[in-house]
Amino acid sequence: MKFLPTILAAEPEPITVIFCVVIALILIIFIACLKIVPQGHAVVIERLGKYHTTWQTGVRFKAPFIDKIAKNIVLMEQVADFPPQPVITSDNVKMQIDTVVFYQITDCKLFAYGHVNPIAAIENITATTLRNIIGDLELDATLTSRDVINTKMRAILDEATDPWGIKVNRVELKNIMPPREIQEAMEKQMKAERERREAILRAEGEKKSAILIAEGQKESAILKAEAEKQAQILRAAAQKEAKILEAEGEAEAILKVQQATADGIKMINEAGASKESLILKSLESMEKVADGQATKIIIPSEIQSIASLLASSNELIGDKK
Numbered sequence: 001m002k003f004l005p006t007i008l009a010a011e012p013e014p015i016t017v018i019f020c021v022v023i024a025l026i027l028i029i030f031i032a033c034l035k036i037v038p039q040g041h042a043v044v045i046e047r048l049g050k051y052h053t054t055w056q057t058g059v060r061f062k063a064p065f066i067d068k069i070a071k072n073i074v075l076m077e078q079v080a081d082f083p084p085q086p087v088i089t090s091d092n093v094k095m096q097i098d099t100v101v102f103y104q105i106t107d108c109k110l111f112a113y114g115h116v117n118p119i120a121a122i123e124n125i126t127a128t129t130l131r132n133i134i135g136d137l138e139l140d141a142t143l144t145s146r147d148v149i150n151t152k153m154r155a156i157l158d159e160a161t162d163p164w165g166i167k168v169n170r171v172e173l174k175n176i177m178p179p180r181e182i183q184e185a186m187e188k189q190m191k192a193e194r195e196r197r198e199a200i201l202r203a204e205g206e207k208k209s210a211i212l213i214a215e216g217q218k219e220s221a222i223l224k225a226e227a228e229k230q231a232q233i234l235r236a237a238a239q240k241e242a243k244i245l246e247a248e249g250e251a252e253a254i255l256k257v258q259q260a261t262a263d264g265i266k267m268i269n270e271a272g273a274s275k276e277s278l279i280l281k282s283l284e285s286m287e288k289v290a291d292g293q294a295t296k297i298i299i300p301s302e303i304q305s306i307a308s309l310l311a312s313s314n315e316l317i318g319d320k321k
Helices: 002-011 012-035 108-113 119-134 139-144 144-163 178-269 275-290 301-320
Strands: 033-039 040-046 049-054 058-061 067-074 078-081 087-088 094-105 168-176
Touching: 012 033, 012 040, 033 040, 040 094, 040 108, 049 108, 087 119, 094 119, 094 144, 119 168, 144 168, 168 301, 178 301
Parallel strands: none
Antiparallel strands: 033 058, 040 049, 040 067, 078 094, 087 094, 094 168
């Protein structure tokens, strides 16, 4: 314990203290000069107040005291939403239009040194360009020509911002706000247009319905006429078939009668009947013929001669009586 005061009383040497301080300062400066550039970013470096280089993604080290980070730049696509701008159409309608600009930085040096405030410049160019384009259009064309307006504005802004290292990818009209009275008139017009379309659709529906009903009735009448035609054809065919069958029956009956007569004559001939009996049979047949409704009767010559003979015989018998 007697050596403790001696140790506490000893002081560090000045050289050691200075060395430690220098090492600490070097470490601090080294850490301060070490820079990590993340993905999608870039850093503009100035050396002694002049543009030196642009750092891309990775670990970078700048020279102490002579290099300075001038600007941190985002290389990803960005969006600028500008407030509504008053514009006047060619038919003197005042409205408010706000725009959205999608842009991307393509040249870091031009972006850092091309303009003091490029975003404000883009806003002003957007406002003036929008006024010029809308001033040449009427209200209806303004409301229905968003794509045309967007394309024209993108081309003009892209050309104007090219010296600043900025690429304008898209320009969109976010809102078009006409005056309240114009909105009410447009709503009435839209309502009238919807009612007109509804009336047209209803009329077309009724027309199609009437056409379908007429076509159905027409097809029904055609089918009925076809059915009646087929029925008449079938009836005519049936009547024709009946007449054919009837004629065939009559022909068959006549044939049978003729056959019976021929058979009778044949039997008579085979039996050897005399001429007198045949004449007598003919007279009996004539008697039956006379009982009919015929007004004229044709008598064969043989029967006529027999009748004359019979009449002469009757006269002779009467004279004798």
